[in-house]
Amino acid sequence: MEKINKIVKNSYVQSLENCRNGDRIEEIEAIQNLIKNSKKIVVATSNGKKFKVVKNIILKVLDTHTNHNTISNCKNNQNNIIIEMLDICTNSADLTRMPALTKGMIAVDTTNADLIIARGRLGVAGSGSLLLIMDGKGRILTGAMSPSSIIHNKSIEHKIEFELLKALEKIGIMVEL
Amino acid sequence: MEKINKIVKNSYVQSLENCRNGDRIEEIEAIQNLIKNSKKIVVATSNGKKFKVVKNIILKVLDTHTNHNTISNCKNNQNNIIIEMLDICTNSADLTRMPALTKGMIAVDTTNADLIIARGRLGVAGSGSLLLIMDGKGRILTGAMSPSSIIHNKSIEHKIEFELLKALEKIGIMVEL
Amino acid sequence: MEKINKIVKNSYVQSLENCRNGDRIEEIEAIQNLIKNSKKIVVATSNGKKFKVVKNIILKVLDTHTNHNTISNCKNNQNNIIIEMLDICTNSADLTRMPALTKGMIAVDTTNADLIIARGRLGVAGSGSLLLIMDGKGRILTGAMSPSSIIHNKSIEHKIEFELLKALEKIGIMVEL
Amino acid sequence: MEKINKIVKNSYVQSLENCRNGDRIEEIEAIQNLIKNSKKIVVATSNGKKFKVVKNIILKVLDTHTNHNTISNCKNNQNNIIIEMLDICTNSADLTRMPALTKGMIAVDTTNADLIIARGRLGVAGSGSLLLIMDGKGRILTGAMSPSSIIHNKSIEHKIEFELLKALEKIGIMVEL
Numbered sequence: 001m002e003k004i005n006k007i008v009k010n011s012y013v014q015s016l017e018n019c020r021n022g023d024r025i026e027e028i029e030a031i032q033n034l035i036k037n038s039k040k041i042v043v044a045t046s047n048g049k050k051f052k053v054v055k056n057i058i059l060k061v062l063d064t065h066t067n068h069n070t071i072s073n074c075k076n077n078q079n080n081i082i083i084e085m086l087d088i089c090t091n092s093a094d095l096t097r098m099p100a101l102t103k104g105m106i107a108v109d110t111t112n113a114d115l116i117i118a119r120g121r122l123g124v125a126g127s128g129s130l131l132l133i134m135d136g137k138g139r140i141l142t143g144a145m146s147p148s149s150i151i152h153n154k155s156i157e158h159k160i161e162f163e164l165l166k167a168l169e170k171i172g173i174m175v176e177l
Numbered sequence: 178m179e180k181i182n183k184i185v186k187n188s189y190v191q192s193l194e195n196c197r198n199g200d201r202i203e204e205i206e207a208i209q210n211l212i213k214n215s216k217k218i219v220v221a222t223s224n225g226k227k228f229k230v231v232k233n234i235i236l237k238v239l240d241t242h243t244n245h246n247t248i249s250n251c252k253n254n255q256n257n258i259i260i261e262m263l264d265i266c267t268n269s270a271d272l273t274r275m276p277a278l279t280k281g282m283i284a285v286d287t288t289n290a291d292l293i294i295a296r297g298r299l300g301v302a303g304s305g306s307l308l309l310i311m312d313g314k315g316r317i318l319t320g321a322m323s324p325s326s327i328i329h330n331k332s333i334e335h336k337i338e339f340e341l342l343k344a345l346e347k348i349g350i351m352v353e354l
Numbered sequence: 355m356e357k358i359n360k361i362v363k364n365s366y367v368q369s370l371e372n373c374r375n376g377d378r379i380e381e382i383e384a385i386q387n388l389i390k391n392s393k394k395i396v397v398a399t400s401n402g403k404k405f406k407v408v409k410n411i412i413l414k415v416l417d418t419h420t421n422h423n424t425i426s427n428c429k430n431n432q433n434n435i436i437i438e439m440l441d442i443c444t445n446s447a448d449l450t451r452m453p454a455l456t457k458g459m460i461a462v463d464t465t466n467a468d469l470i471i472a473r474g475r476l477g478v479a480g481s482g483s484l485l486l487i488m489d490g491k492g493r494i495l496t497g498a499m500s501p502s503s504i505i506h507n508k509s510i511e512h513k514i515e516f517e518l519l520k521a522l523e524k525i526g527i528m529v530e531l
Numbered sequence: 532m533e534k535i536n537k538i539v540k541n542s543y544v545q546s547l548e549n550c551r552n553g554d555r556i557e558e559i560e561a562i563q564n565l566i567k568n569s570k571k572i573v574v575a576t577s578n579g580k581k582f583k584v585v586k587n588i589i590l591k592v593l594d595t596h597t598n599h600n601t602i603s604n605c606k607n608n609q610n611n612i613i614i615e616m617l618d619i620c621t622n623s624a625d626l627t628r629m630p631a632l633t634k635g636m637i638a639v640d641t642t643n644a645d646l647i648i649a650r651g652r653l654g655v656a657g658s659g660s661l662l663l664i665m666d667g668k669g670r671i672l673t674g675a676m677s678p679s680s681i682i683h684n685k686s687i688e689h690k691i692e693f694e695l696l697k698a699l700e701k702i703g704i705m706v707e708l
Contacts, residue, residue: 001643002643004301005640005641005642005643007301007302007303008301008302008640008641009619009640009641009642010302011271011301011302012271012272012619012637012641013619015268015269015271015272015623016272016619016620016623018268020271022325022326022327023302023303023305023325023326023327024302024303024327025327027301027302027303027325028303028325028327028328030303031301031303031304088540088543088544088547089547090449091192091195091446092192092445092446092447092449092450092546092547093446093449094188094189094192094197095189095192095193095444095446095447095460096446096450096456096459097315097316097317097459097463098317102450105450105451106449106543108668109451109478109536109539109540109668109670110536110539110540110543111536111540112532112533112536122317122319122320123309123311123316123317123318123319123320124181124184124185124188124204124208124316124317124318124463125184125185125187125188125200125201125204126184126200126201126204126205126207126208126348127208127317127318127319127320127348128200128319128347128348130320132300134300136668137639137640137667137668137669138274138668138669139274139300139301139640140274140275140299140300140301140304141300141301141304142299142300142304142305143299143300143304143307143322144322145320145321145322145347147346147347147348148199148200148204148205148347148348149199149200150199150200150201150202150205150349151205151346151347151348151349169324169328170305170322170324170325170328171303171304171305171324171325171328172327172328178466179466182463182464182465182466185463185464186442186463186464186465189442189460189464190442192446193442193443193446265363265366265367265370266370268623269369269370269622269623269624269626269627270623270626272621272623272624272637273623273627273633273636274636274640279627282627282628283366283626285491286359286362286491286493286628286655287359287362287363287366288359288363289355289356289359301640313491314462314463314490314491314492315491315492316463358655361655361656361657362655362656364656365625365655365656366625366626369622369623369625369626370626372622374625376679376680376681377656377657377659377679377680377681378656378657378681379681381655381656381657381679382657382679382681382682384657385655385657385658445546445549446546448542448543448546448551449543449546449547451669451670451671452671476671476673476674477663477665477670477671477672477673477674478535478538478539478542478558478562478670478671478672479538479539479541479542479554479555479558480538480554480555480558480559480561480562480672480702481562481671481672481673481674481702482554482673482701482702484674486654488654492628493628493654493655494628494629494653494654494655494658495654495655495658496653496654496658496659497653497654497658497661497676498676499674499675499676499701501700501701501702502553502554502558502559502701502702503553503554504553504554504555504556504559504703505559505700505701505702505703523678523682524659524676524678524679524682525657525658525659525678525679525682526681526682
């Protein structure tokens with residue numbers, strides 16, 4: 001968290017001084033480290049199938065020497081890693097301008113997660129879907145999009161997997177399934 | 178605008194009644210029509226190179242029988258189509274949580290555009306870029322993302338072209354360059 | 355709308371050039387005029403009692419030579435003034451960070467109102483209430499707050515009346531009941 | 532923080548189940564406790580005069596047995612309480628829809644404060660000022676407003692003092708100067 005605060009502050013100062021010149025390698029690394037070292041991850045869904053897809057991928061990303069198979073749902077393990085669903089319905093987010101973002105903020109505001117994965121509609125009905133990876137304060141670390149199901153007809157699990165892998169790849173985290 | 182209001186309202190009512198079941202073909206069509214029939218388009222940039230890339234693509238999308246080559250920058254033509262840059266610096270948006278969205282809102286709040294194309298950082302420094310197509314009220318119609326320039330090193334013009342084509346393709350508008 | 359776009363743009367340019375020096379009289383006047391000349395007003399509530407309180411005050415503010423008593427709910431009159439409730443439930447807004455603002459945005463996104471009055475919780479549970487007067491794009495023109503009902507125990511109608519009169523007074527519009 | 536997470540979650544669940552019935556005494560108490568027990572307070576301003584006004588009031592509110600006069604600016608004391616200005620310019624916030632909120636979010640995203648006091652314009656130019664008390668995640672705990680300086684002509688220090696005392700009073704914290 002502290003590291004991201006500094007990264008954000010530095011980028012703000014660079015923008016103020018008109019000397020910002022694209023992203024820096026240490027910024028990407030700070031995002032990677034925050035994700036890899038997160039201890040409590042909340043997936044902003046109450047759908048078990050969607051949760052499972054996200055959990056399987058995130059567990060491969062976390063920095064841990066544990067056998068991942070021993071990390072059970074919603075429970076502590078030796079590494080004190082918790083990955084859980086949100087036990088609150090997030091459908092109300094669909095009455096906001098950015099449903100995916102609003103879902104993530106429900107997780108930010110009702111849990112003490114240090115990493116949040118949220119997915120929902122990008123904007124108005126028909127605008128397709130957006131997956132966001134956010135930190136515990138709701139700052140957006142990376143994300144990915146899919147077209148509306150009318151345009152590309154794939155299973156929801158397939159789309160979530162595709163979006164999450166792409167969001168991670170975009171910040172240099174490659175996952176092999 | 179009226180049509181999108183109805184589309185949004187219907188989707189809200191469906192969500193309230195728990196009977197929403199994915200996007201509908203008329204939602205995608207309403208988005209397509211709003212884009213194709215827009216008369217004043219503002220690109221939320223003050224960079225001439227970026228503007229040119231966006232203008233060339235948008236002109237191919239608009240429903241018009243005019244010879245596109247006759248549509249000059251920032252000027253009316255017979256079809257009363259205006260496509261222009263924002264004559265206000267949007268760097269301040271980089272000190273917000275979602276710079277691309279904030280840039281778009283600067284265009285919403287300072288012009289009477291009915292279509293806005295905004296592009297900027299997705300979230301924190303290092304999170305890559307986001308292009309958004311918004312209507313005159315700031316509602317998000319579609320969008321696309323690129324990784325940080327550190328991850329994929331392409332020219333800025335190439336990336337904007339890629340993002341805009343993808344954002345349009347996602348709602349079923351195919352453009353041939 | 356056009357006038358407010360210019361006011362907003364000018365204030366942005368002043369801020370960019372570090373020459374902004376407090377609010378200007380023409381800014382207050384532009385807000386007053388927008389409110390007084392609005393033709394379609396939506397109150398972001400589906401509660402008839404709350405609506406009546408707001409309607410009675412707003413009708414006194416509008417620039418019209420009509421006998422106000424002849425303006426019926428949700429109907430056109432000679433001046434083409436419409437003032438109506440939102441026929442969509444806004445409770446979902448209470449699952450967002452700023453419920454009052456979110457309610458207002460539901461009105462912005464589902465109607466073609468040019469003036470919106472929204473009221474709801476300011477922030478987290480316990481933070482008291484916020485009334486906002488917004489334009490058709492969702493820009494905030496003025497507002498007022500009340501403490502939580504636990505701190506000041508008055509009827510809801512009394513509080514709404516107090517907040518709306520205060521919000522109007524703050525921009526120089528005095529209403530006599 | 533944990534306590535507020537629970538308060539927020541409970542209020543969300545109550546709203547979902549349509550059984551929310553106004554604010555509860557424990558919600559106000561949780562807000563009071565969060566404010567009184569905060570250890571790092573950031574005032575989202577870089578203006579020394581404004582900072583001093585806020586600091587003097589906040590120190591009276593904090594739960595501490597120290598002699599307040601020994602708490603120096605931006606320095607640790609025995610109680611490990613830090614109260615400091617933001618060392619980053621927040622003028623860019625004036626190019627957003629809610630400048631006061633945006634200033635607060637700059638403090639949230641660049642510091643590890645657990646309490647933030649932000650003040651700025653409510654909405655569009657002319658809409659008057661808003662003071663917000665936020666927690667470390669940017670959740671709004673309470674707030675207060677003043678009219679535009681054109682409507683009520685008082686010194687800026689006087690207005691900030693008035694707003695902060697009112698924001699605290701609204702959640703049941705009375706301060707004697």
